Amino acid sequence: MKRVAKFAAAVAVLALGAVAAGAQAYPERTITIVVPFAAGGPTDTVTRLVAESMSKDLGQEVIVENVAGAGGTTGASQVAEAEPDGYTLLVYHIGMATSATLYRNLPYDTLNAFEYVGLVTDVPMTIVGRKDLEPNDLKSLVDYAKANKDKVSLANAGIGAASHLCGMLFMSAVGTTIVTVPYKGTGPAMTDLLGGQVDILCDQTTNTTKQIQGGTIKAYAVTSPARLDVLPDVPTTEEAGLPGMQFGIWHGMYAPKGTPPDVVARLSKSLQIALKDPNVAARFAELGTKPATEAEATPEALKAKLEGEVSRWKPIIEAAGQYAD
Ligand code: ASP
Numbered sequence: 001m002k003r004v005a006k007f008a009a010a011v012a013v014l015a016l017g018a019v020a021a022g023a024q025a026y027p028e029r030t031i032t033i034v035v036p037f038a039a040g041g042p043t044d045t046v047t048r049l050v051a052e053s054m055s056k057d058l059g060q061e062v063i064v065e066n067v068a069g070a071g072g073t074t075g076a077s078q079v080a081e082a083e084p085d086g087y088t089l090l091v092y093h094i095g096m097a098t099s100a101t102l103y104r105n106l107p108y109d110t111l112n113a114f115e116y117v118g119l120v121t122d123v124p125m126t127i128v129g130r131k132d133l134e135p136n137d138l139k140s141l142v143d144y145a146k147a148n149k150d151k152v153s154l155a156n157a158g159i160g161a162a163s164h165l166c167g168m169l170f171m172s173a174v175g176t177t178i179v180t181v182p183y184k185g186t187g188p189a190m191t192d193l194l195g196g197q198v199d200i201l202c203d204q205t206t207n208t209t210k211q212i213q214g215g216t217i218k219a220y221a222v223t224s225p226a227r228l229d230v231l232p233d234v235p236t237t238e239e240a241g242l243p244g245m246q247f248g249i250w251h252g253m254y255a256p257k258g259t260p261p262d263v264v265a266r267l268s269k270s271l272q273i274a275l276k277d278p279n280v281a282a283r284f285a286e287l288g289t290k291p292a293t294e295a296e297a298t299p300e301a302l303k304a305k306l307e308g309e310v311s312r313w314k315p316i317i318e319a320a321g322q323y324a325d
Contacts, residue, residue: 026086026263030061033089033253036075037157038185039066042204046121046251047091049283053274058266068184071160071324073099073106080108084115084258086267091120093251097309099160101317103324110310117253117267118297119305120275123204123289124224124248125166126234128217130196138220138240141200145174153179155189155198159324162249163189166202166223168320173242193217204249205231205288222288223247230288250309252302264299272297 033051037043048064055062067075072095082088100110127138135141145152154170156163163186171177183189186203193201194216201208205222209230212219221240222228237245253271255264274280275291284291295301317323 026266027058027060029087030063031058031087031089032063032065033091034065034067034075034079036067036069036072036090036092036095037161038068038183038187040187041157041185041190042123042207043091043093043251044185044187045206045287046123046284046289049280050091050120050271050274053277053280054270057270057273066185069158071095071099071102071158071164073103073160077107079254079256080113082256084256084260086255086259086263088256089117089267090114090254091251092254093162093249094165094309095160095162096252096254097306098165098313098317099324100310101314102160102322105325111307113257114254115257115259115264116299116302116306117255117264118271118299119292119302120251120253120271120297121284121289121291122248122250123206123287124222124228125162125202126205126208126212126222126231127166127170127200127202127220127237128193128208128212129200129220130193130198131215131217132196133199133218135220136218138235138237138242141220142174142242145170145178145200146176149174149176149178151179152200153181153198155181155183155186155193155201157184157186157189158182161186162204163202166245166247168322169245169247170200170202173245209286209288221245228288230286250305252306254302268298
């Protein structure tokens with residue numbers, strides 16, 4: 001072999017070695033998952049369960065950082081700008097798709113600012129009220145909200161949050177707007193619902209199941225097509241007379257654009273392992289949700305989901321003409 005060719009071959013071997021060593025070495029330190037809502041809420045709960053299990057698989061600490069504000073877009077912006085090295089990740093729900101239209105001045109480009117790790121879970125919503133709220137079923141709640149539109153208050157986690165979307169659908173069923181109270185997440189909103197400072201909340205089962213079971217709040221309906229095993233007495237929205245309110249709140253895990261493909265692949269694998277962890281599956285079941293399947297917890301599935309959901313919600317939001325800015 002000529003000297004130049006020998007040199008080139010040696011460089012290539014070294015480079016390959018470095019890539020392999022990089023992939024093997026990752027992760028070498030703590031990974032942070034940004035949750036764009038307050039601690040104690042549904043996105044936080046789901047992410048902490050998954051993070052604990054991923055940490056066992058990855059052999060490094062995986063911690064959750066709550067960066068709340070603007071319906072989740074504050075945390076998403078932070079991750080879009082983070083170093084793309086696999087040490088900063090994001091778990092954001094359906095709001096990732098709706099905020100693309102709701103916020104006309106987003107500081108990041110939703111479909112191009114992230115690498116996709118995979119889908120995490122799809123959680124039904126529940127329409128709940130404070131324990132002593134007068135109406136006992138969804139139809140009476142709609143009538144009550146109509147009659148008391150200036151008095152009754154509806155909590156949400158900011159424009160773009162799942163609770164905001166669900167609240168908008170509820171208001172369109174009521175046929176009028178009611179007073180909304182924004183929080184940094186539905187964790188703090190639930191605290192105020194329990195304390196009677198706010199009347200109604202529309203939130204994921206991951207945040208409401210325990211309280212419904214304990215009788216500390218009133219449940220009016222669940223937005224899934226069938227009743228849930230953990231909440232057998234709660235009717236579906238269809239049974240309760242609002243068939244248009246059927247939907248689920250899906251969550252995805254993202255990394256900043258430019259995160260190396262081998263690192264993203266390692267994270268997807270780890271997410272898939274976490275979602276099959278019997279402890280995670282059991283806790284998800286108790287909270288009325290199911291982990292994403294192995295095929296769903298992939299970059300391809302999340303990319304397809306996000307693209308589909310951005311297109312699905314765009315005309316709906318544009319027709320409503322309600323923007324966050
Ligand atoms: N998931 C909640 C919502 O969108 C927010 C949260 O997780 O705290 O309303």
